[in-house]
Amino acid sequence: MSTIPVRLRVNGVDHELEAEPRLLLVHALRDELGLTGTHVGCDTSNCGACTVHLDGKPVKSCTVLAVQAEDVEITTIEGMAGSNGELHPIQEAFWNDHGLQCGYCTPGMIMAAAGLLAENPNPTEDEVRHGLEGNLCRCTGYHNIVKAVLDAAKIKGPTVGVES
Amino acid sequence: MSEDIGEGGVASEISEIAAEQGEAHGAPSQSNHVGQALRRKEDPRLITGRGRYVDDITLPGTLWAALVRSPEAHAKIVSIDASAANDGPGVHAVFTGEDLTDLAGPLPMAWVPPGVEVNNPPHWPLARGTVNHVGDPVAVVLGEDRYAVVDAAEKVVVEYDPLPAVTDPEKALEGAPFVHEELGTNKVHEWSLPGGDIEAGFAEADVIVERRVVNHRTAGAPIEPRGVLADYRAGELTLWTATQVPHFVRLFLSILLGISEEKVRVIAPEVGGGFGSKLQVYGEEVLACWCSRKLERPVKWIETRTENMATAHQGRDQIATVRMGAKRDGKITAWHVKILADFGAYNMLLTPLIPSLGAFVMGGCYAIPNVQTDIIGVFTNKCPTDAIRGAGRPEATHMVEVTLDQLAAELELSPIEIRRRNFIATDAFPAAVATGVVYDSGDYEKTLDRLLEHVDLDAFRSQQEALRSEGVYRGIGFSTYTEICGLAPSRITGPDGVGVQAGGWESAMVRVHNTGAVTAYTGTSGHGQGHETAFAQIVADRVGVDPEIVEVIHGDTGTGPEGRNTYGSRSLAVGGEALARCANRIADKAKAVVAHNLEAAPEDIELADGKFSVRGSPDKGMTLAEVAGAAYLNMVPEGMDPGLEETTFHDPDNFVFPFGAHACVVDVDPETGKARVVRYVAVDDCGNAINPLIIDGQVHGGIVHAIGQALYERVAYDEDGQLVTGTFVDYALPTAAELPSFETDRTVTPSPVNSLGAKGVGEAGTIAASPAVTNAVIDALRPLGVNYINMPLTPMRVWEEIQSANRGVPA
Numbered sequence: 001m002s003t004i005p006v007r008l009r010v011n012g013v014d015h016e017l018e019a020e021p022r023l024l025l026v027h028a029l030r031d032e033l034g035l036t037g038t039h040v041g042c043d044t045s046n047c048g049a050c051t052v053h054l055d056g057k058p059v060k061s062c063t064v065l066a067v068q069a070e071d072v073e074i075t076t077i078e079g080m081a082g083s084n085g086e087l088h089p090i091q092e093a094f095w096n097d098h099g100l101q102c103g104y105c106t107p108g109m110i111m112a113a114a115g116l117l118a119e120n121p122n123p124t125e126d127e128v129r130h131g132l133e134g135n136l137c138r139c140t141g142y143h144n145i146v147k148a149v150l151d152a153a154k155i156k157g158p159t160v161g162v163e164s
Numbered sequence: 165m166s167e168d169i170g171e172g173g174v175a176s177e178i179s180e181i182a183a184e185q186g187e188a189h190g191a192p193s194q195s196n197h198v199g200q201a202l203r204r205k206e207d208p209r210l211i212t213g214r215g216r217y218v219d220d221i222t223l224p225g226t227l228w229a230a231l232v233r234s235p236e237a238h239a240k241i242v243s244i245d246a247s248a249a250n251d252g253p254g255v256h257a258v259f260t261g262e263d264l265t266d267l268a269g270p271l272p273m274a275w276v277p278p279g280v281e282v283n284n285p286p287h288w289p290l291a292r293g294t295v296n297h298v299g300d301p302v303a304v305v306l307g308e309d310r311y312a313v314v315d316a317a318e319k320v321v322v323e324y325d326p327l328p329a330v331t332d333p334e335k336a337l338e339g340a341p342f343v344h345e346e347l348g349t350n351k352v353h354e355w356s357l358p359g360g361d362i363e364a365g366f367a368e369a370d371v372i373v374e375r376r377v378v379n380h381r382t383a384g385a386p387i388e389p390r391g392v393l394a395d396y397r398a399g400e401l402t403l404w405t406a407t408q409v410p411h412f413v414r415l416f417l418s419i420l421l422g423i424s425e426e427k428v429r430v431i432a433p434e435v436g437g438g439f440g441s442k443l444q445v446y447g448e449e450v451l452a453c454w455c456s457r458k459l460e461r462p463v464k465w466i467e468t469r470t471e472n473m474a475t476a477h478q479g480r481d482q483i484a485t486v487r488m489g490a491k492r493d494g495k496i497t498a499w500h501v502k503i504l505a506d507f508g509a510y511n512m513l514l515t516p517l518i519p520s521l522g523a524f525v526m527g528g529c530y531a532i533p534n535v536q537t538d539i540i541g542v543f544t545n546k547c548p549t550d551a552i553r554g555a556g557r558p559e560a561t562h563m564v565e566v567t568l569d570q571l572a573a574e575l576e577l578s579p580i581e582i583r584r585r586n587f588i589a590t591d592a593f594p595a596a597v598a599t600g601v602v603y604d605s606g607d608y609e610k611t612l613d614r615l616l617e618h619v620d621l622d623a624f625r626s627q628q629e630a631l632r633s634e635g636v637y638r639g640i641g642f643s644t645y646t647e648i649c650g651l652a653p654s655r656i657t658g659p660d661g662v663g664v665q666a667g668g669w670e671s672a673m674v675r676v677h678n679t680g681a682v683t684a685y686t687g688t689s690g691h692g693q694g695h696e697t698a699f700a701q702i703v704a705d706r707v708g709v710d711p712e713i714v715e716v717i718h719g720d721t722g723t724g725p726e727g728r729n730t731y732g733s734r735s736l737a738v739g740g741e742a743l744a745r746c747a748n749r750i751a752d753k754a755k756a757v758v759a760h761n762l763e764a765a766p767e768d769i770e771l772a773d774g775k776f777s778v779r780g781s782p783d784k785g786m787t788l789a790e791v792a793g794a795a796y797l798n799m800v801p802e803g804m805d806p807g808l809e810e811t812t813f814h815d816p817d818n819f820v821f822p823f824g825a826h827a828c829v830v831d832v833d834p835e836t837g838k839a840r841v842v843r844y845v846a847v848d849d850c851g852n853a854i855n856p857l858i859i860d861g862q863v864h865g866g867i868v869h870a871i872g873q874a875l876y877e878r879v880a881y882d883e884d885g886q887l888v889t890g891t892f893v894d895y896a897l898p899t900a901a902e903l904p905s906f907e908t909d910r911t912v913t914p915s916p917v918n919s920l921g922a923k924g925v926g927e928a929g930t931i932a933a934s935p936a937v938t939n940a941v942i943d944a945l946r947p948l949g950v951n952y953i954n955m956p957l958t959p960m961r962v963w964e965e966i967q968s969a970n971r972g973v974p975a
Contacts, residue, residue, distance in 0.1 A: 001253070001312075020311065031310065036220035037213015039436070041387040042469035046892035049387055077213035091211040095203050098857045101865065102692030103210030104388040104436025110211065125905065133901035136892065138387050138437050139692050141868035141929075142900035144861060 006066050010035065011079030019066050026050040028066035029076060037077040037107045041136070048135030051108035051115075052076045058115030060108075060134070077107035080114070090114055090152040099148035101139035109135050113149045122153055192710035192774045197701040198920075201857035202711065204697040215434040218391040218406050219466045226393070227256055229452060229465040230313040232303040232320045233474070234295035237331070237545040237885020238343070239324035241293060244303055252316030254308035256459060261290035261302070264454060271510075272416050272445050275517040277663035282353040283543075285344040287510040289447030289454070295324070296343055296509035297545050298887050299474030301447060306455055306463060329545040329885035333483060333506035336542045343509055343543040352507055352541035353516050357523040359598030365498025365534030369489025373571045378954040379559040379934075381481035381506070381879040382872070383889075384552045385897055386691075388436020389467035390476055394452035400427045401457070402722075405449050408438040409729035410689055412513070412666070414721045416445045417453055432719030435691035439869065440551035441476045442691065443731040444513050473890045478879050479552025481506040482519060482559050488567045494577050494585040498534040501526055501563055505541045508548035515550045516541050517664065521648070521732075522560030524601050529608045529646040529823055530564070530586035535598040545885040551731060553869050554930045557647045562955075565643045565935030569942065570952060579642045579939065580621065583612065587644075594818075594916070601648065601656075603821045604923075607849070607913045612644055614911055615825040615847045624829070632947060637832040638842075639944025642825065643936035649924040650737030650820035650917065669815035670734070671725040672742035674703060674750050676808035678796050680789025682707060682714040684747075687727015688739035689719040693926060694858040695735060699743055701854055702920065706747035707754065708774045709788050725811055733924025736854065737820045741918040746812035751776075753808060754791040760801040761786065761794055820915045820923035824848035826867075828936035832944040837963025839875055839941050845907040848928055851914045852921035859925050860908050866929020867906060872898045874937035878956045945969075 003018040010033060017032050029035045029052070038061060041047035050061040053075035080088040090113050093099065100106040109132065116123065116131035123131065128149045129142070137145060209215050246258035270286035286292075291300050303320050307313040328341035336343070336350040343350055366372060393404040401423050407413055410430040418425040435442065448465055456463040467476070482505045489498040505519045523537035537560075572582040587608040588595050595603040624640055631638050652668035655661060671687035684703045688695060695718055700711035717723055718730075730739075755769040758776040762769075768779045777785030786794070791808065798806035829843035846863055853859055876896040880888040889895040914921030934955065941957050942950065949969030953962065 022311065027310070030219075035213070036216070039217070039388070040219070040466075041389070041436075042892045044469065044891045044893050047387055047469075077211075081212050087208075087211070094211050095207045098204065098861045100207060100210055101694070101861055102386070102388070102437040103206070103215050103434065104217065104386070106210055107213045129900040129903070133899040136387060136897050136899065138385055138439065138869070138897065139865045140861060141864035141866075141906065142903055143864040143906050146900060146905065 004067065007070050008066065008074060010074045011076060021065065021067055023066045024062055025064040025066045025069050026061040029061060035076050035078050039104055039107060041104065046136065047105070048112055049105050049108040051111040051135065053111060053115065056118060058112045077110060080110065089155045090149070093148040093152035093155065097144045097148040097151055099140065099144045105135060105137045109137060109145055113152065116149065117153055125150060192704060192708065195705065195773055197704050197711050198854050200701065200855065202697055202701060202855055204694050205700060205711070206694065206696045217388055217434045217436055218393055218404050221393055221404055221433065223393065223395055223462040226462040226464050227306045227308060227459060228310045228313045229455060229463050230305045230317040231301045232305065232317050232322065233471065234291065234298060234300040234302055236295055236324045236326055237298050237329035238327040239295050240327060241291060241295060241302065242323040242325050245321040246303060248319040248321070249305055249316040252307065252319060253312050255305060255313065255316045257306045258320060259290065259304050259455065261288055261292040264288065264290055267420050268422055269420060271447055271450070272513055273511040273515065274513050274665045275663055276659065276665055277355060280353055280355055282516055283347050283351065284511050285347060289451040297547055298885060299471065299547060300509070304451055304455065306459060331544050331546055331881045331883060331885050333504050333542045333544055336544045337504065337540065343545055350543045352511065352543060355520055355539045356537065357520065357599055358536045359600060360534030362498055362500050362534045362536040366489045368497040370492040371574055372487055372489045373567060373574055374487045375567055375570055375952060377484045377486050377563045377566060379480040379482045379562055380956055381478050381549070382552060382877050383473060383478050383879050383895060384439040384441025384476060385895070386437030386439055386441060389469055389472040390442065390446065390448065391466040392449050392452045393462060393464045394456040395462040396453060396457040401453055402429045402431065403449060403453055404431045404433055406435050406442055407432045408435070408442040408689055408691055408731055410719050410721050411687060411727045411729050413445055413449055417450060420450050421453055421457070429722035431722070432689050432691070438691045439553040440479060440555055440731065443551050444477055469892060470890050473895060474887050475547060477512050477548050477550040478508070479549055480559060481549050484563050486563050486567050488571050490571055490575070492575065494575055494582045496530060496532045496586050499527060499532050499564070501537045503537065503539045505539060506544050506546065506549065507541050508544055508546040510548045512548045512550045515548055518549065518551055518556045519559070520556065520662065522556035524599050525557060525646060525648045526560050526564065527597050527599055528561065528564040529588055529606065529644055531588045532586070533598055546881055553866070554927045555732065557927065557931045558870060558934060561643070561645045561647065561931050562935045565645065566938055569939045573951065583644050584609065602818060603646065604818055604915050604917050605913050606646065606821065606823050607911065608644060608823060610911050611823060611825040611847045611849050614909055615827055615845060618845045618907060618909065619827045637834055637944040637948065639830050639832065639940040639942065641828045641936045641939025641943055643932050643939070644825045645932040646821050646823035647928060647931045648819045648821055649733035649927060650816065651732030651734045652738040652816045653818055654815050667728065667815065669728060669813050670739040670742045671727050671811070671813050672739065672746040673724050673811045674743070674746045674809065676707065676750060676788060676792045678792055680709065680787060680792045682709060683717060684714055684743055685717045685724025686739045686743055687725060688730045688735040690730055690735065693735060693862070694855065698736065698854045698858055699740060702740055702744050703747045706744060707750050707788050708771045708776065733926040736922050737918055737924050738814065738816060740854065740922065741816065741920055742812050742814035744919055745814055746810050749810040749812065750808060754788060756804065757791050757794050757800050758786045761799060816917050818917045820851070820917050822848065822850045822923040822925060822928050824928060824932060826932045826936045828933070828940040830937065830940040830944055832941060832962060834948060834966055837959035837966065839957050839962055840902065841871055841937065842904055844904060846929065846932070847909045847911060848925065849911045849913050850925040850928065851923040852912060853910065854920065854922060862925045863908050863929045864906050866927060867933045868898055868903060869930040870933030871903065871937055874934045874955050875957050
């Protein structure tokens with residue numbers, strides 16, 4: 001199948017690649033750009049492991065073609081920690097609260113949580129639970145994930161979302 | 165030894181130099197890390213997207229594999245035409261079952277129970293002649309592009325001649341059609357575990373309760389599907405695979421492919437959950453290696469979720485007819501369970517063994533003198549079953565805990581009272597039970613008492629009644645469970661015992677480096693359980709360092725000793741104990757080295773505050789870094805080898821038996837049948853805690869796995885054998901929105917089986933929770949005339965039960 005040039009801006013860095021028009025954004029990130037922190041867990045956009053931000057909003061990158069993401073700022077899990085390695089408050093909270101076990105859903109879960117807190121900086125437990133229902137975790141029973149998101153909200157309050 | 169060796173000696177100097185370079189390690193910040201809720205060492209890489217799962221690994225020249233799978237549940241393969249696929253862009257080869265004739269044998273089944281015949285038809289990585297379930301692989305396409313091989317796979321034309329399919333295990337047992345025609349039966353085997361005199365027990369009973377208990381089929385559904393990267397080059401094979409059991413995989417790759425074992429390395433990199441579904445030697449693992457050798461290229465196959473739902477082994481699928489006999493006072497006299505287990509189309513690694521694991525704890529935590537389990541396994545045209553989190557024990561616990569509540573209702577006793585009347589007494593441990601095993605330790609009253617400190621049952625009952633007047637049907641259910649784990653003792657599980665063709669021991673190797681940093685190898689293979697942290701805590705305390713400088717390596721057959729992997733909540737009780745013993749040997753050698761260098765007697769050296777010191781002279785001593793420096797300079801006692809490294813193999817004398825008491829509160833909407841968990845309280849006892857943070861996490865996840873089974877999840881096939889739940893759209897994993905936060909507590913009854921006093925906890929929640937949920941739903945529904953119901957408690961089923969109870973919804 002023929003390829004076309006695609007320009008992607010990911011975590012503040014510009015990339016140019018040749019890709020088939022059908023290439024999914026998640027595969028462009030993983031297989032073309034080597035950003036393997038974004039995972040794939042299903043074929044039906046149910047699990048949320050592939051969640052990234054497009055212009056600060058959480059999007060399942062398996063539902064987006066790479067060519068559709070040309071004119072937006074893409075943020076992946078690799079772009080969440082500060083340039084000095086300082087963890088994002090949500091990452092820190094996941095670590096403190098044991099909000100992960102196998103870690104496979106974690107990047108998507110963190111990105112979804114960041115989107116949630118950007119929109120609702122002081123959510124209730126119920127709002128967190130419903131805000132994360134598009135992301136599946138099989139290890140944690142969600143208890144510590146929910147706790148981590150609530151704790152992250154407490155740490156940083158209204159500024160906890162992704163700056164973009 | 166000269167005077168100047170000691171605190172100011174050469175070893176110390178080297179350590180000081182290293183310390184100045186920031187490489188040597190001093191005393192730890194505290195001496196007792198075991199029991200602390202340390203944040204996990206593995207997390208920084210995982211929360212920053214720097215973990216490395218199989219699909220994250222790329223080798224130059226890799227070919228992608230896509231499998232052509234059967235859309236038929238049962239059919240003869242008439243022909244396979246791969247010509248169009250072969251012409252696809254970048255396609256290198258298409259192989260079918262006919263090409264794999266050089267395998268030394270079919271895929272393994274490792275259970276040979278003495279005196280029991282098990283029908284075990286051959287199961288090949290690619291089907292030969294017939295396909296026996298939807299998803300059975302027929303051909304593999306290899307090519308250069310991830311997407312193009314999928315396109316090409318769709319161009320492989322397979323002509324099938326459909327055969328009649330059977331999906332209902334009860335019909336399968338009755339006769340034709342047969343999944344494997346040549347067997348002339350669908351029966352796999354029969355196996356019994358009698359204990360006591362079951363008929364005499366029923367003769368004594370005043371009341372007998374009989375039920376049909378269904379543990380329906382579920383999926384493991386780790387969020388990372390399976391995946392492999394095989395690289396055969398210059399006579400050596402390396403396989404990266406998303407597995408729980410790299411050591412088993414290596415052994416069978418060696419046997420099936422005829423490659424000498426030392427030339428096969430299997431690596432389980434970061435593994436995104438397993439839940440038993442990665443306790444397997446899968447055809448795709450063998451196939452990818454075979455293709456890599458054939459094509460002299462690395463071969464990668466990453467499973468799609470749709471493939472995972474159809475072909476990764478599934479769990480449960482048992483129909484049991486159970487009878488419980490008791491005296492009028494509630495004392496159980498007999499407990500007889502007859503299980504029909506649906507194994508799907510083939511026996512996988514441990515398929516027929518799984519129901520038997522439950523049989524050993526069929527009596528639960530009760531003093532029942534007569535307990536018998538009779539198991540029949542059958543083939544159906546469905547995905548094979550094997551171990552899924554709990555593996556036989558959730559089913560058994562569900563049977564005993566749900567039936568016990570039915571008995572309590574019959575006798576008009578409370579669920580609490582009937583449990584207390586039957587508990588094995590606290591002073592009876594170690595307790596030999598009717599099923600032939602010895603429960604190591606237990607205090608069932610204590611966990612139940614603790615649970616009831618959290619749950620005020622009287623207050624609940626009055627609240628329950630008040631809510632009913634508002635149309636809310638609230639129920640509470642209990643489960644007091646014990647389970648058998650720490651799968652080891654080879655004398656019981658091995659060839660002369662239950663018949664598993666593998667030892668149940670575990671290995672450990674501890675290497676102290678020149679600078680006092682420590683690498684600890686375990687033969688277990690974690691995939692989310694936190695081994696790197698918990699095992700570092702165990703080793704750190706025993707050698708006097710901080711867990712930060714103990715690197716735990718697992719899941720790589722090319723680094724540490726031969727291992728026996730991770731399943732059956734065995735890693736801590738067996739593998740952790742092996743590491744503890746190994747670290748103790750390091751400490752013993754360290755003491756001898758210190759004694760030698762400080763001119764003291766070895767028995768006068770003690771480890772305290774991160775230093776091996778002379779008793780009574782705490783300022784006279786050496787840190788592990790100083791000991792290592794001396795050991796690698798061969799400043800050791802006469803006759804002792806230099807270096808500081810030990811290897812241990814450990815095979816415990818017994819299993820461990822964790823236990824606990826769980827309570828679940830549900831609300832049922834009688835108009836829709838929807839049940840929702842509104843409160844869940846778990847008191848677990850897994851012996852001494854190594855890391856409470858990790859224990860709680862395991863309990864949470866385990867509970868949700870069982871809530872999923874009880875309320876939401878079900879693998880469904882239609883009558884023709886078509887899989888109805890082939891994606892996460894149809895297979896309902898619980899989400900955060902359906903669940904409450906959990907209340908967890910612990911009691912501590914140490915195990916005498918290992919020096920840690922620890923038991924496993926990875927499966928406990930899953931084993932405990934489904935009966936608590938089910939009993940809660942029944943408790944909620946009793947006023948509506950529903951006194952018994954089987955899982956899955958989906959809205960449809962609950963609503964139908966309410967309707968058929970002919971009471972309708974009160975106005």
